[in-house]
Amino acid sequence: MRRWNGWGEESVFQKVNPIAFEYLQAHVGLAKTSHSLTFDELIALVPSSRLTQHELLACCDMTCDAKDRALHAVGQSLPDWIGLRMGLIERFPDAVAYPKSAQEIRTLLDLASEHDIRLIPYGGGTSVVGHLTVPDSLQPVVTVDMRRMNQLLHFDPMEQLATFEAGISGPEIEDCLQARGYTLGHYPQSFEYSTLGGWVATRSAGQYSLGYGRMDSLFVGGRLETPAGSFVLKPIPASAAGPDLRQTVLGSEGRLGIITECTVKVSRLPKQERVHAAFFKDAETALTAVRELAQADLHMTMIRLSLAAETETTLALASHQKVLSFVKLGLSLWGVKDQKCLLLYGVAGSTDAVSQGLLSARRIIKQQGGIFVGQKFGEEWKKARFQSPYLRNTLWEAGYAIDTLETSVIWSKVKTTIAAIEDALKNAARLQQEQVHVFTHVSHVYAVGSSIYTTYVFRLADTADATLARWQTLKSAASQAIVEQGGTISHQHGVGLDHRPYLEVEKGELWLQMLRAVAKTVDPKGLMNPGKLME
Numbered sequence: 001m002r003r004w005n006g007w008g009e010e011s012v013f014q015k016v017n018p019i020a021f022e023y024l025q026a027h028v029g030l031a032k033t034s035h036s037l038t039f040d041e042l043i044a045l046v047p048s049s050r051l052t053q054h055e056l057l058a059c060c061d062m063t064c065d066a067k068d069r070a071l072h073a074v075g076q077s078l079p080d081w082i083g084l085r086m087g088l089i090e091r092f093p094d095a096v097a098y099p100k101s102a103q104e105i106r107t108l109l110d111l112a113s114e115h116d117i118r119l120i121p122y123g124g125g126t127s128v129v130g131h132l133t134v135p136d137s138l139q140p141v142v143t144v145d146m147r148r149m150n151q152l153l154h155f156d157p158m159e160q161l162a163t164f165e166a167g168i169s170g171p172e173i174e175d176c177l178q179a180r181g182y183t184l185g186h187y188p189q190s191f192e193y194s195t196l197g198g199w200v201a202t203r204s205a206g207q208y209s210l211g212y213g214r215m216d217s218l219f220v221g222g223r224l225e226t227p228a229g230s231f232v233l234k235p236i237p238a239s240a241a242g243p244d245l246r247q248t249v250l251g252s253e254g255r256l257g258i259i260t261e262c263t264v265k266v267s268r269l270p271k272q273e274r275v276h277a278a279f280f281k282d283a284e285t286a287l288t289a290v291r292e293l294a295q296a297d298l299h300m301t302m303i304r305l306s307l308a309a310e311t312e313t314t315l316a317l318a319s320h321q322k323v324l325s326f327v328k329l330g331l332s333l334w335g336v337k338d339q340k341c342l343l344l345y346g347v348a349g350s351t352d353a354v355s356q357g358l359l360s361a362r363r364i365i366k367q368q369g370g371i372f373v374g375q376k377f378g379e380e381w382k383k384a385r386f387q388s389p390y391l392r393n394t395l396w397e398a399g400y401a402i403d404t405l406e407t408s409v410i411w412s413k414v415k416t417t418i419a420a421i422e423d424a425l426k427n428a429a430r431l432q433q434e435q436v437h438v439f440t441h442v443s444h445v446y447a448v449g450s451s452i453y454t455t456y457v458f459r460l461a462d463t464a465d466a467t468l469a470r471w472q473t474l475k476s477a478a479s480q481a482i483v484e485q486g487g488t489i490s491h492q493h494g495v496g497l498d499h500r501p502y503l504e505v506e507k508g509e510l511w512l513q514m515l516r517a518v519a520k521t522v523d524p525k526g527l528m529n530p531g532k533l534m535e
């Protein structure tokens, strides 16, 4: 069963070795465990619904049950966690709808327009930027859970296209496609629960984005039901007929309507898939190698470079410490010491393509002094690649909060932006007489630049309000640093509520006016996910 107040399956507990806890204490300080709300205590916070006995309840298996409303009140952002664990949830939806077809959604939208009801589309509930927060609305709010719409509607190997209902989850998609010898190749770390509709609505990026593309390029068509009517995007390979309307649906964050189906590009399952690893002596050489790999057109599936602090943290968290001491000793003999950076790189395809890809990658890595350590690190990463979010549970229970930040910039700005984000977090913590442990990797690379993904760990404060204030200070300092460096406020997580204040600087007021005009056209009464993405 899925955890109601954290990440993942209840049966999975990610242990942290004592060395890693000592490491954390040395960097962040000794933490105190805080009281976590019980499920009954959470339910007691749910007020009565404004929709009890409303005629809308006849639609889409809708329910006003407090349990359903509690389970749909938030997503997975840090403020969401503070809300769930410490009882700081201000509002709950009045009801939850569970549509089973596009037709039911059409009926729901028509009824919502007639009765002035606000709707929040809900995919897997894995948003990390406040997409699912219930607005402060005088009108009732219904959260629309899409997960019963999880069928494959059409698959055509000739065209390499598959059409799914939008509520289908990552594992369900891969089960369908792999049984037919195909894959979507989209693996965000939230793969277990997030949905196709959610990926499109947030423009998500998976771990193999280098090989298969981000959701932006996988999504070729679909259907959006808006309060004003249906919007159908035909799958067309390329078109010069005016602006590309797929771009309106991608990243729409539930503001324009409900995506009911998506047509996506699929690929043949690769014969072979390899992830290898190499160490570099410092960030300078490692980033040069990564840029050259990204620009070499090698058909790689992934590149993930952990900078020095993340490499050190990864090694501290690893379970096989004895083996690691040998590796560290060996690396130090090659002059790879304190500033070492770990690179994981993946290649997939036919046996020949994989050998050729690995060989070409090796040449570039070697030119920058990279030391190869074979497949072991890559295999471990593959095994654990959906496990690390489970650490959030373990660390929270020990009194630590963990959050992530992401952006992307052109190559000339990568190093300075990483430093600016990390410094901003450390300074903001220092001003609060606290410490923060900060580490960064780059994992989505392009010919022109790269994403930057920073993780930060800090201590929970004594109360929910104080913990939230601590997070807000850190998050806004880092977001400000991103904006000042000219980075995007989000490379992959979207805007939601948390990034909304920074959007105007990035896109400009005219762009926001255009977007508001589009929303007004398809949703004149402002029913859809109010307040997210834009005011």
Ligand SMILES: Cc1cc2nc3c(=O)[nH]c(=O)nc-3n(C[C@H](O)[C@H](O)[C@H](O)COP(=O)(O)OP(=O)(O)OC[C@H]3O[C@@H](n4cnc5c(N)ncnc54)[C@H](O)[C@@H]3O)c2cc1C
Residues within 6 Å of the ligand: 007, 075, 076, 120, 121, 122, 123, 124, 125, 126, 127, 128, 131, 132, 146, 166, 167, 187, 188, 189, 190, 193, 194, 195, 196, 197, 198, 199, 200, 201, 202, 203, 204, 205, 206, 207, 252, 253, 254, 255, 257, 258, 259, 260, 389, 492, 493, 494, 529, 532
């Ligand atoms: C542990 C963890 C790891 C993550 N890793 C990644 C990662 O590697 N890459 C990445 O890109 N993101 C990642 N995320 C963020 C998150 O998983 C993505 O934003 C994901 O795309 C959200 O999908 P979802 O189905 O859970 O959508 P939800 O969280 O339910 O909703 C997100 C937004 O999409 C809208 N929406 C959802 N479904 C529809 C629909 N059918 N029609 C219209 N609007 C809809 C919602 O209204 C909301 O605004 C991670 C999150 C967590 C918690």
